[in-house]
Amino acid sequence: MxxxxxxxxxxxxxxxxxxxxxxxxxxxxxxxxxRSYVEGKALLLGRKTFEEMKGWFDTDHRPYILTRDRNYVPEISAKVAFSFDEVIIQAEKERENELVVCGGAAIYERAIDSADLIILTILHSTFIVQSEPKFFPKWDPKKFIEISRREFAPSENNDFGMSIVHLQS
Ligand SMILES: NC(=O)c1ccc[n+]([C@@H]2O[C@H](COP(=O)([O-])OP(=O)(O)OC[C@H]3O[C@@H](n4cnc5c(N)ncnc54)[C@H](OP(=O)(O)O)[C@@H]3O)[C@@H](O)[C@H]2O)c1
Structure with a gap:
């Protein structure tokens, strides 16, 4: 997978x-x-990100939630797991071809060393947040090689422009 x-x-x-x-x-x-990348796929989300996004899923998405709360019951149909290894076993059992890790920071951190592909949108700006900032983890530049990069110039809906980069291990 x-x-x-x-x-x-x-x-x-x-x-x-x-x-x-x-x-x-x-x-x-x-x-x-x-939306286009995750369509029809199995998705892994930390419990906090899942709760932010739960209104967004449709029947085509197969969300897996990571939590340490053994009593956690999701409000929508989703699989729950209590460790990263358990999610991998569950998804492989379901014969998923791909599991897409959709964050947040804690889950990216746990998953990055096992990743085959990292897809990053890099916004060409810097932002400030009010509470503890959450960052994407560092990756090993020797392990992950950039295989594509698309540039988007600033536009009406995007003041600063962005790049979409694919890194493959
Ligand atoms: N820019 C992006 O692309 C992007 C994508 C996704 C999220 N985000 C942002 O990231 C932030 C949330 O990130 P976050 O790190 O605070 O939260 P998170 O990763 O979404 O969820 C953290 C929760 O996941 C569970 N968890 C984490 N590691 C676990 C492990 N090893 N085993 C079992 N359960 C585990 C715990 O749930 P319990 O507390 O239930 O035990 C933990 O509190 C938000 O601001 C969100 O909007 C950004």
Whole structure:
């Protein structure tokens, strides 16, 4: 099973904060890219990110939630696991071809060393958050090689421009 990580970050690798939510207003081009990549796939989310996104899933998504709370009951149909290894076993048992890690920071951190592919939207700006900032983890530049990069100039819905980069191990 292929393991992919997909994230959007600023130039400092900022992805979110302890209080939750993205540090920026939704960017249409990035949202479209995310939607199109995850369509029809198994998705791994930390419990906090899952709760932020739970209204967003449709029947085509197969979310797996990571939590340490043994009593956790998701409000929508989703599989629950209590360790990263358990998620991998569950998804392989379901014969998933790919598991897409959708964050947050804690889950990217746990998954990055096992990733086959990292898909990053890099917003060409820097942001400040009110509570503890959450960052995308460092990756080994010897292990992950850039295989594609698309540039998006600033536009009406995106003041600063962005790159979408694929890194493969
Ligand atoms: N920019 C992006 O692409 C992007 C993507 C996703 C999220 N985000 C942002 O990231 C922030 C949230 O990140 P976060 O790190 O605070 O939260 P998170 O990763 O979404 O969720 C953390 C929770 O996951 C569970 N967990 C984490 N590691 C675990 C492990 N090894 N085993 C079992 N359960 C585990 C725990 O749940 P319990 O507390 O239930 O035990 C933990 O509290 C938000 O601001 C969100 O908007 C940004």
């Amino acid at each position: 292929k393991l992919s990580l997909i994230a959007a970050m600023d130039e400092n690798k900022l992805i979110g904060s302890a209080e939750g939510g993205l540090p920026w207003q939704g960017i249409e081009q990035d949202r479209d890219h995310f």
